[in-house]
Amino acid sequence: MAPHDLRRPFKRPAISDQQKRRELALLRQAQHRRDAQLQARTLASSIAFLQDQNPTHHLDQPISEPGAEPEPESEPQHRDFNVVQASKLRGSEARNWFARQLMLPEWMIDVPPRLNRDWYVFARPAGKRCFVVSSNRTTVSRLRNGSVLHHFPSALPNGARTKDVSGPAHVFCILDCIFHEPDQTYYVIDMVCWRGYSLYDCTAEFRFFWLNSKLTETGACNPPSVYHRYRFSIVPIYDCDQNGLHAAYAGAVPYGKDGLLFYNKHAHYQTGNTPLALVWKDENCSQYVLDTDSKGQVPSQQQVVLELQEDRKLATSDDPPVVLGYLDGDILQKSGLRTGTLLRFAINDGGVRIVDGKLEIADVNYAGKANRARAFADSYSKVFFQYTARHSPLKIDDLVASVHSSQDQESESSDIEMVQ
């Protein structure tokens, strides 16, 4: 208990230069550890689990080293993609890649069960469906076919060359949007990657929650400015109960509606066609119920685009493809069309039947090659929906009724739910 030493630093800095350098070194190490940790987290999670249809495509190299033993086909890692690498792609490669990244809703042919409990509904903005990617301090939007729509600065993370750096270069975002021309706004309908973190395998419930809480934080929803050329906006998403369905169908929104989208709450973001997201339209909520031709007219006969496959098969874009008919051998010989080409056909009303809930087409009339901008054939559900829309459309009343009835069922079956 001797007196304590009183000496305070005199005419000298309180810490030595060596101590300062030691502390700076520790700080540098901690910073680098954090960067390494962050990179591990984002890189690992940016490996998007893609359902690619062409396993020989050169991008389909697994992340693991060559020579590593092949994993079972069902392992999603087998088709790992690195979105960061993909973001460096240019030209046609980039188009090809991005063309296959969107989740494409099937058309609603019949009402799924438990619509009111397991589904969200929202009014789809009319406009161009696209992917918006912010990375390397710029933002690019790409249409469904992979081509670039806009290249612009945005307030999304790492989306513009602003002074405040929003994170390391590998921080990027991918949003699923619809660009709405009249108000020059990107309506965000889904979030795929955020700040480098992948949301591919998160449920729609979580993705919408995340979208709602994160997007506004960034200022991306603010009016346009120098470093933020287009406004982003969120669409109101409802539980698909009676009120929600009504609000989505009849409620006022700042954008032109193009039908309703239904998302299953528990479904992950799945690229390509999926029955866990559905689109439905009628004249009330969409100007585009029936397909139009290049002049904007509804043709008298239903038009479909199908892909020519081996053995003259004409198939939809589904996975696996649904064969809807065969190309006439004469036409094939005369035209010298190659497999993989997208072809346009007209369908005679009489040539279509619905058997056991399945669409069968007896007679397709070749009408020529499809527009070059098309990247995919029509899906089976689209062909089906277009057909019923012309004959016996699924009406909003059917949807409402279904929500009603499943609400009833719910109260009956609640006991059973409890003991499960």
Added chain:
Amino acid sequence: MEVTRVLLNAQAVDGTVRKQAEDSLKQFQDQNLPSFLLCLSGELANNDKPVDSRKLAGLILKNALDAKEQLRKFELVQRWLSLDPAVKAQIKGCLLQTLSSPVPDARSTASQVIAKVAGIELPHNQWPELIGSLLSNIHHHPAHFKQATLETLGYICEEVSSDVVDQDQVNTILTAVVQGMNSSEGDNDVRLAATRALCNALGFAQVNFTSDMERDYIMRVVCEATLSPDMRIRQAAFECLVSISSMYYEKLSSYIHDIFNIASKAVREDEEPVALQAIEFWSSICDEEIDILEEYGGDFSGDSEVPCFYFVKKALPALVPMLLETLLKQEDDQDQDEGAWNISMAGGTCLGLVARTVTDDIVPLVLPFIEENIAKPDWRQREAATYAFGSILEGPAPDKLMPIVNVALNFMLNALTKDPNNHVKDSTAWTLGRIFEFLHGSTIESPIITNANCQQILTVLLQSMKDVPNVAEKACGALYFLAQGYEDTVSSSLLSPFFQDIVQALLTVTRREDAGESRLRTAAYETLNEVVRCSADETVPTVLQLVPVIMMELNNTVEAQKLSSEEKARQNELQGLLCGCLQVIIQKLGASEPTKHLFMQYADQVMGLFLRVFACRHATVHEETMLAIGALAYTTGSDFAKYMQEFYPYLEMGLQNFEEYQVCAITVGVVGDLCRALEEKILPYCDGIMTQLLKDLSSNQLHRSVKPPIFSCFGDIALAIGENFEKYLIYAMPMLQGAAEVSTHTSGADDEMTEYTNMLRNGILEAYSGIFQGFKNSPKTQLLMPYAPHILQFLDSIYLKKDMDDVVTKTAIGLLGDLADALGGNAGPLISQAVASKNFLKECLSSDDHLIKESADWAQLAVSRAVAG
């Protein structure tokens, strides 16, 4: 075995005898701990035994109860607690009995051992009769017994935390202590022991200090003790006042006036040790008010927990003159004496603190003193005036000081060249440094350094670097802050045109014959480092030219042969400075791609030199070289692999250096750098590194502060080598689990312990994070599944304790994400049960700290994926 003989032999001058004695003591201890401890306590208690054997017996007892190293300490505590109660009772009896011994050293040793036992037992509600038996009959004891009892109470208060002693006992302790301090106590040794005991017991007096009557009584007795005829008692009494000022600041209002008078008298009239404590009282009050006011500033609502009473501000009119008086009491050679601490130094330091406390108000009170004395023929007056000026430069607003500084700058530059007195020049150069430190830089609106005066300032400073060592050292210091003011400038700075000259002048200083005095060489290198660190892009070529120059110097130190031990020490110091300099240069050049590319031409040579510096020593590695190698590894990236084979033995040596734990800590950090630079290329060295790290963790000798970074290092390694970490899991995981266990016991003891616990937690969490991320996407991830329950429990326990800091919060919530990310759906049910995945996550998501939020975002995402399956 004749214990006395062995204990004496263990202190023998003859190494062989000593070794033999130590061995037999160790053997005895290992064979039968209870009887060993009993035997020692018997020795200590026996008045017939020689004092030296009794002292050593006590010391060994003490070391059997406590250790600096946390894990070791924990083990010792457990060991004592598990001893047979009868044995312990006997030992404690001997210890208490020793307090009445006529031999002072025996009593004092016993006091300390009793405190250690109390430190273990009182928190476990054992030995409840201790305080009572110490205090019983204290008044009937002879003086030396009383003195020992009070000393013991003092040690106990130092040892145990205040919450394990109940208020009744606190009251009796304080009563006994304060009575012992009273002027009615005739024996000065008793009074001194009581005063010193009070100093330690103050932390127990929380409740008593809330009672006006009790507080008044304590304060009166302490103040009276400052007037004791015994200087030691006056000194100890002022030390109590210093402690009270920081512990019970908010209770001082009614005493501050009296204390001020007592302290002023002591400062002016008393012997130096007392006067120094009296000044320290005011310095301590300043520390308190600076802290409180800083908290005010940070929180606009203005409700700090402790209100500021503005004691310093109120005392200002009398306090400042008193402190200014002390400035005139310089000792003749204080600037040459490294260990000096006298009244003028303490007074000047206190004046600086006062300026920081009251800010602008100090200026008009000190300015007349400066003006009156700055040009006086007596050097003491000129020096005091200069020092006073330098002291008040931190605190007042720049716009209050700017006008004075603008006038004074020329005067100072002139004095630094022309004043005949070295003390004056020393303080002048120091004051210039303070001007640059506080009134120069990117945040100051109107710069004092301009195109017009920059050249003159540099000319004077570079000239002064040729002055006597202590003045040259301060000139280097001034240049240090001058350069630091440009740290935010990127492309060009005012110093750039002079950069070459500055570097040259500093190198010249480092080569001065007398550069060993006043740590001049060190100051010159430190300044060179800062000049390089803050240099603008346009001077990169000069920085690059510096590489071969410093390499040459370093090479010269390596070449030297057959050195005496003194020369060896100098070589060692110089190598440290040169490696430090290279570290800064490597970091500067490595910071951007083009300059990194330029530096890379030297990388092989630099590394070659570092290896030769290592080779200069046999058993230890140079800390500075290790730091520089960390920077080099970061800059060269995976290219560093080519040096690994040669470097590895030194890396291992660094990791084995328990004695100089800083070296070990730096080396552990370098392993992290290497992991990030080499990634999987570090794999061939991992067996060795992991073995060493595991040994370090098991060692009781290694300073505890190194252990948390070692855990973090596990994470670095796992992240670098991925699933190859598999073979280390069976060793690393139990270590982590054990440490997690320890951390749940250690938290909350006191601030220091909580801080350490948080460091430990952070290390453990970082290790887990690295391991999970490393294993991710590997089929072997399953191997981690068995550890998940414990890890989640650990996260829960940290969360529930509520005493983690922001760093731990960030790491902990990030780990939750990493665990969920790596284990995915398999861990879903476990994760959803953990508290951490609910409330903790929710709190972190709404945190203001963006790093915490970033980690929480990650965790939420990963958890939601895992839980959704």
